[in-house]
Structure formats: C-alpha cells, structure tokens
Amino acid sequence: MPRTTPIRALLAGAALLALGAGASAAEQYFPLQSYRVGPYAAGGTGFFGGFIDYLNLVNSRDGGVNGVKLTWSEGETQYEVERGVEVYERLKSRPGIAAWNPLSVGIAYAMIDRITADKVPLITINDGRTDSTDGRVFPYVFPLLLNPYSETSGIVEYLAGREGGLDRLKGKTIAVLYHGSPYGKETIPIYDLLAKRYGFKVEQIEVPHPGNEQQSQWLAIRRLKPDYVVLRGWGVMNPVALKTAQKTGFPAGRIVGNVWSNSEEDVIPAGESAKGYVAITTQASGAQYPVIQEIVRAVYDKGAGNLADRKRIGSVYHNLGVLNGILNVEAVRIAQERFGHRTLTGDEVRWGFEHLRLDEARVAALGAKGLFHSINVTCANHEGEGRVTFQQWDGAKWTVVSDWIKPDWATLRPIIEASSTAYAKEHGLTPRDCAAEERADAQSGKRAAADIK
C-alpha cells in the first residue's frame, strides 16, 4: 500500500483545488426566489424542492450540462412581491444567471421591466400574464406550457368531452368561482367569449381574498343550479370551496379545478368532501415516471433530496418543480449547441428557450413520458403549445382521467395579440420581426456551429 507523504498530500490538495477552480469557471447559476415559510410554504417547498432535485440529478448523473455544473442559491420571499424584488436585486449581479423562476404572478409582474433591461429570461410556468405568450412583445418572458386563456380553453374542451362534444355544451350552465384578485379575474373575458361561442351560460362569482368564508357564494350557486362549477382558486379558498360545496349539497364530481386548485394541499384539508373532485394539470402526479425514479435513486437514496418528507415525492408541486427543471436544463442544453459548451449569458439562454422543442420522443428519452406531453416554444409563441390533462382525487391520490387535451390556440391567439399589441403601444415598444430574426439566426448559426466544431 503506498504511503501518503506530506508532499503527496499537498500535491493531491493542489490538484483538487485546481479541479474546483476549473468547475467554478464553468457554472450556470439559477437564482431561486423561493418561499419556504409563510402562507404558501407548502407549495413553495414542493416546487422549489422538485426543481433543485432535478438540478441535483443532472449534476450527479451527468456532471452538469456538457460539463457545465448547475448551481443555485435561494432567497426567501414568503411569496411577497417586495421581498421577491429585493431578492432579485441582491442576486442579479451573480455571474452566469440562466433564468429567473419565481412561481409567483405578483413577483413576476414586478420583474418584467427589470429582466427585460438585464436581458435574462423570466420563466412563469403555468402562470403569469397571458399576453406575455407573444414573444414579439415580451422577448424575455416565458409563460411555459400554459397561460390562463389556454387553461380556460382546456377546461371547456374537457367539459365538452364529458358532455359528448362541444355542440353539447349548448344550453348548459357553468359557474366560475374565482379568487378576488387580478389573477382570479384574468379569465373573465375568455369565459364570456367561449360561452358566447359554444352557447353555454356562464355565471362568474367572486370570492373575496383569502376565501375562508364562502357560504353566500355557494348559496348563489345552489340557486343557479349549474351543470358544472369551475374553481379558479388559490390557497385556502380551494378546500373551503370543496367543503362549502358539500354543505350546500353540490357534488364534488361536478367541480373542476384550475391549475392553482389542483394540488394535494388543496384537497387534503377538505377531507371527504374532496373525493371525486377533478382538476386540470400540465404534469401528471405520481412517482412512477423514470425521471422521478432516477431522482429517488441518485438523489434521495444518497441523502441529497430537497424534500424533508419523502412521501411528497411525486406530488403535484414536486412534479411541477421537476418539470420546470427539465425545461430550464433543456433550454440551456439547446443554447449550448448553438453558442458552445460553456457558461451562457442570459440572452443566450433566452435563445435556448425560444428553441425549446421537446417532442414526445425527446420527452420519453428524458424519462418523462406520461409526466408531461410536449412543448414547442418559438420566437412568437413563448407558451409552447402545452397540452393539459385532468386528474381526479380519490381521497388519497390523484388519478389521470383524460387524454392529453389541446386547448383551442387558434381562437386564443388573436385575443393574445390584441392585448400584447396594446401593451407594446402603451410602452412604446416595437414588436420583433421573428421571421427576420430566424433568417439571420440561421445564417449566424451555421457560422457558430462551424466555430464549435
């Protein structure tokens, strides 16, 4: 057995230091405006836990993305806008920022001007303002997979499916119970529009924040006798809605939740009254998917998992965090193929997001078949045509009860463009010419590819 001499130890230490220095030179950094305490901590720990678990998986399994290590640090926001902005100001000068992922509509709104000036992408997966789908006007904002209008359309398509077709919605009554906030009110016009188009009656009922008392709203629903109730809730409003529905005799099976009313945290407090409740999602829950199993083996079994409670692996928020990790990492990978296997600038990662095309085959290769369907982001479409599915709560777990459904993007796009055009006018912005950019990009891309080779 060779003996370790002091000189050998010194040399080994120097080598490790050199390796460490090399690793820190090639890092891609994710600043996380997380919320692990406060009223929304249950969602925050799940989402940011899943996101970090995936970054950990990529580092431990692959050594990062093409040798570039993924790093991150967290700043606590308690879901408060001013704290979120403070974390942004504190972390924005760190080198190699890939993207911001606040998972908070309020914080995201407050960051749009800042990230646009700093040229770093802002990811608002499943949330954010609908018109930021138009990448011509919002070049750095990405409401990946699902904006509120697509969610509305997805829910209407699902209800039509339950009735036997869109034409069967005619004469039906749908009540929309929405949170009394800008988030809750965002879909009012699109429900009205779709009601007119398909001939159903819609009644939109506001629940004042925080929604811990809903007796009068559900009595109004009882009088209305709707065929379905759509729950567009948040936080405590969701279990209270389900409990009050039971009190007023409305069956849970005819309530459909939106994407922020679809987690375990929304149904568990409601107990028995949540059984049979259905909610929309962009990612199925459960731990059976290969990528989640890999996280269990490579991260949790080695004691590096981020969730304090392993039972939460595969929960709605955890899987959303993992999916968010997949999309961020793949955007970096795609951008690296264009700009080189090195630390990228925020603007280069934006390019990666604008070319984030994961078809079903690529999703399967990533170990996420069944977890989510696909995404196809372009310069003009920052949402990326995400599909939705619906899950039903059986009292203990969610079970998928629909196929992957395509929202009616063709109907929604002109409305989105009208809104983004108004925004551009109001802010004195000139929308990008995506076709021209892509032509120029193709030219310079060939040169860049040659350079990398």
Place this chain on the structure above:
Amino acid sequence: MSPDVSFFVEVVVGGLLSGVMYALVAIGFVLIYKTSGVLNFAQGAMVLFAALTFVSLVERGLPVPAAFAATLAVMALVGLAVERAVLRPLVNQPPITLFMATLGVAYVIEGAAQLAWGTQVHALDLGIDDTPLEFGGVLVSRFDLVAAAIAGVLVAVLTLFFHTTRTGLAFRAVADDPLAALGIGLRLPRIWSAVWIASGVVALVAGLLWGARLGVQFSLSLVVLKALPVLVLGGFDSIAGAIVAGLIVGAAEKLAEVYLGPVIGGGIEGWFAYVAALALLLVRPAGLFGRRSVERA
C-alpha cells in the same frame, strides 16, 4: 314556503351560523381587552398555533384526548409566556405600544408554529359529519350547528366563571377599575396571567373548529380579519356583545353578498362588514355593548 322565502331563510341561517364562528375568535380578543386594555393582535396566530399543535400531535400517534390535554397545556404556557415576557415589562405603556407588541408576538408565534410543526397543510376531522340537514327545503350545515353549540357551551362556561367564582369576580373588578382593584389588594399580574391562559384555551377551541372548517394551515391566522368588525360592532369588552355582533355581521354580510352583490358587483362581503362597523362607530363609538368611558378633567 316559496322557493324565494326558503332561500332567504337559508341565507340568514347560514349567516347566523357563520357569525357564531366569527364570535368565537372575537371572544379571545374580548377576554384580554376586558382585563388589560390590550388589543391582542396575536389571537389569530394563537388560533393557528393551537390547531397546528393539536393536529401534529394526533398525526404523531397521540390519542385525541391526550393531544387535546397536551395542547391545552401548551396554549396555557404560550399565554403565560406572552404575558410574562412581553406585556408585563410594558405595563403602563401607551395602548399603541402594547398593540404593536402583540403584532410582533403574532409574527413570532406564526414563525414558531411553522418551525416546530412544519409548513404542510393538514386535514382535521373532528368526527362531525358535514352533510347538510334539510328543514322544509332549507339546508343547514350539521357542522355549523355543532360548532354553534360548542361556542354556546364555551360562552356559558365563561359567563358562569365570571359570575360565580372568586377569580371571575376579580376579573370583573379589574375590568371595572384596575386602580381600585389594586387598592383592595387584588394581584393584577396573577389575574393578567390567568386571563392570557384563558385566551389560549379559547384559541384552542376556535382553532379546532376553524381548523376543521378550513384545514389546518397558515391561513388560520387570517380568521382575525373576520373577528375585527365583530369587535367594533359589539364593543371590545363585552362577551355578549361579541356574540350578538357576530350574529349581526354573519347575517348582514351574507345578505349583502347575495342580494346586493349582483347589483353593485360581487365579492363585497369581505369589506361590507367593515362598512357596517364603521357606520355604527359614527353613532355609537363604544360599539353596541361596549362601555362608554367618561373622563372628567
């Protein structure tokens, strides 16, 4: 009964039962205010802490009676600690200082609750079936009826305590005139400690009932928002006032939401109760049952 009349009755009954739940939280405020003149903003945080402690102990395998007894002890300790560590050193300070101190205590208790028991939401099943009962076409929540009965028992116990025990008599004496009470030899610190413990117990009862209604989660501390207009309306120092005002606020906000809401825009019940309370303040500054203090120069 015509459908419109039965619907009206249903709205009123539902509102009255909700009002009892608001009053339950308001009583915790009244107990403290009555004897020490402090508006305890930490009452909502105490409701959260009590419910979270109870449900966490049950989930860790403690039988329900043992968990209830343990939580009762914990809440008594919390009440005692707040009185000893925060309010006693601030005695004789202006009311706004004491109020700000309880605001700080609220944040400390909320943080401690999450630190001790985690951030997850929990279901709390008290074994009360919540399928509605039907009386002549009017649906009434079984859970709310039981909750109202429990609140009634609590008020009866408190009333008996105040009127038939020596400690209760001392409470009333302190509430009437602290200086005179001190003059006849009543030990104010002991009475203040006892009343903070009592308020911890009320927080536990409110926490269990509200926790079963909303789920045990951080938002439980927001139930104080429902209690504040009740206090303004009923008076800060009257338990009977809290009950009556709770019933008025509950019924009025439901009627306003259902009948006025569609006319002037929905979602009005959150602020309607405050408007009603403010309007009353203009004509009765001490609330419906509050004592009007008269100071002579």
